Amino acid sequence: DTEVTQTPKHLVMGMTNKKSLKCEQHMGHRAMYWYKQKAKKPPELMFVYSYEKLSINESVPSRFSPECPNSSLLNLHLHALQPEDSALYLCASSQVHGYNEQFFGPGTRLTVL
């Protein structure tokens, strides 16, 4: 299984809502990532988890809260977002060591009203 799955595919939320994005992989990868991608831009790294521990936080605002419940799952909790947070949110996974190709999920298209 070489797939990273993400749910939901689309999400519309108001600025006062709380929602969560979910990501799952069954490739045995122990590194998982959250990226944000705006139109016509490359993916922008937000968070990295290695062995279920947060290893990189790219100075992301606290209204984004990541969680890694186990080695296969990665969540991104959203609260009090701004319209400028509307983007495609991508999850990826990879091996921790060695040359680590990152495999991406299909993304969640988030719209903040």
Add this chain to the structure above:
Amino acid sequence: DQQVKQNSPSLSVQEGRISILNCDYTNSMFDYFLWYKKYPAEGPTFLISISSIKDKNEDGRFTVFLNKSAKHLSLHIVPSQPGDSAVYFCAAIIQGAQKLVFGQGTRLTINP
């Protein structure tokens, strides 16, 4: 400071011909390079990679060339097919650092 650059925002190639996508980098610490393909509203799909100890890696229709002295890599697609129309991202990483650095992408259009 853009460490990975794809200077051509777009490229148009006739079906059956060769597509050549270019990428330059500035950080000599990068030791692994990857190409991803992305369709609209989908996640990037890993295509091919190359280690800094090699100068060429081939996988089917896709070949990546690395010129370390020039800090330049290129992706060759031969022959180009309509399904190759997508945005291609070059990315670089320092082994163990986990942080992929992406270029801005090149939109490839294959014309029939």
